[in-house]
Each structure stands twice: as C-alpha cells, then as structure tokens.
Amino acid sequence: MNIKKLLIGFVITFAVVLVVNIIVVYLWNLIMHGQGTFYWGLSFTLAVVVGIVLPVTRAMLSKEK
DSSP states (O other), X not given: OOXXXXXXXXXXXXXHHHHHHHHHHHHHHHXXXXXXXXXXXXXXXXXXXXXXXXXXXXXHHHHHO
C-alpha cells in the first residue's frame, strides 16, 4: 500500500463526505424541523470514518488483482 495514495484518497474522500453530509443534514433539518442547523460533530465523525475506510478498502482490493 502506497501511503501517498492512501493520504490523497483520505483527503478527497473526507472532503466530499463532509460537504455532502453537511448539505444533507442542513436540508433535512430545514425541511423536517424548520431550522437550518446541522451537527458538526456528526458530520466530521462520519467523514473521518468513511475517509479512512474507503481508501483502505480500495487499496486492498487493488492489491489482490
């Protein structure tokens, strides 16, 4: 596993998941509760977890081939 590819994959995945999660949670709260709020902790935690899992999984699957 190339550490540079893993770090780049983490940063890209982290950014995409964080932005998408913030937008979805904001719109959900706006539509369902009438308040345009979101939870930074939840969005950040999900982005970190998915940001780690997806690049590692991709690296392991490409290593098998």
